[in-house]
Amino acid sequence: MPPRPFAWPEPYRMAVSLTFDDGRPTQLPILVPYLAAQQVKASFYILPRVVAANAEGWRKVLAAGHEIGNHSHTHPCSGSHRWSRNNALEDYTLERISMDIDQASDALENLLGERPQTYAYPCYGTFVGMGIDRKSYVPVVAERFLAGRSGLSDVANDPSFCDPHCLLSYELDDRSPESAVKLLESAYQDGRWVVFTSHEVAPEPVPGKERYSTTLATLDAVIQWCQSKPDVWIDTLANVARAL
Numbered sequence: 209m210p211p212r213p214f215a216w217p218e219p220y221r222m223a224v225s226l227t228f229d230d231g232r233p234t235q236l237p238i239l240v241p242y243l244a245a246q247q248v249k250a251s252f253y254i255l256p257r258v259v260a261a262n263a264e265g266w267r268k269v270l271a272a273g274h275e276i277g278n279h280s281h282t283h284p285c286s287g288s289h290r291w292s293r294n295n296a297l298e299d300y301t302l303e304r305i306s307m308d309i310d311q312a313s314d315a316l317e318n319l320l321g322e323r324p325q326t327y328a329y330p331c332y333g334t335f336v337g338m339g340i341d342r343k344s345y346v347p348v349v350a351e352r353f354l355a356g357r358s359g360l361s362d363v364a365n366d367p368s369f370c371d372p373h374c375l376l377s378y379e380l381d382d383r384s385p386e387s388a389v390k391l392l393e394s395a396y397q398d399g400r401w402v403v404f405t406s407h408e409v410a411p412e413p414v415p416g417k418e419r420y421s422t423t424l425a426t427l428d429a430v431i432q433w434c435q436s437k438p439d440v441w442i443d444t445l446a447n448v449a450r451a452l
């Protein structure tokens with residue numbers, strides 16, 4: 209497929225979206241006030257039952273200009289994750305994943321008053337089934353959402369070519385500030401869209417969750433780098449996706 213002609217809206221030459229998954233315990237008390245102080249808008253992908261546990265708190269996050277997107281209803285991942293063995297993507301059909309996603313959109317709309325516009329694939333898994341029955345569920349996401357975020361990438365999204373329903377993302381968890389800035393600098397040269405994924409966010413890695421922790425020092429390095437450049441656009445996944 210040939211690249212589409214593309215230019216970021218003036219005055220920008222690249223975009224950055226920060227995405228935070230699962231509504232982890234550190235997000236409302238630590239991350240949300242931090243983002244408010246930095247005046248940065250981000251995307252949160254949360255299961256309805258987690259939103260329901262503090263609907264008032266998450267409604268305030270939405271009202272502050274952040275995005276709350278769909279992360280499915282039951283968080284199905286590959287059964288290679290032992291904890292997902294009883295809810296494994298390998299055992300899903302396209303019909304079953306569609307129902308799971310629609311149930312989450314309905315529940316989030318009831319809780320928050322707004323239907324989610326983007327989706328984040330739990331554990332970055334974009335397939336259902338196994339072997340000859342294995343199918344991509346990217347089309348299910350494309351039928352329903354403005355954009356979908358996958359992950360575990362070694363390259364940033366090229367806005368002139370990327371699939372908005374299967375966006376690549378870099379993990380910010382367990383990453384040093386220097387490594388994060390290096391990714392941004394290389395994407396800046398090419399005018400790309402960098403999407404970062406985080407889970408817990410705290411001053412120090414959360415004990416026992418180090419692999420899923422982004423430190424405030426790393427997040428700070430990313431935000432300071434973006435805000436030091438007037439041509440870097442930092443915004444929610446939905447807002448940037450609308451520019452594609």
Ligand SMILES: [Zn+2]
Binds near residue numbers: 229279283330331
């Ligand atoms: Zn998740």
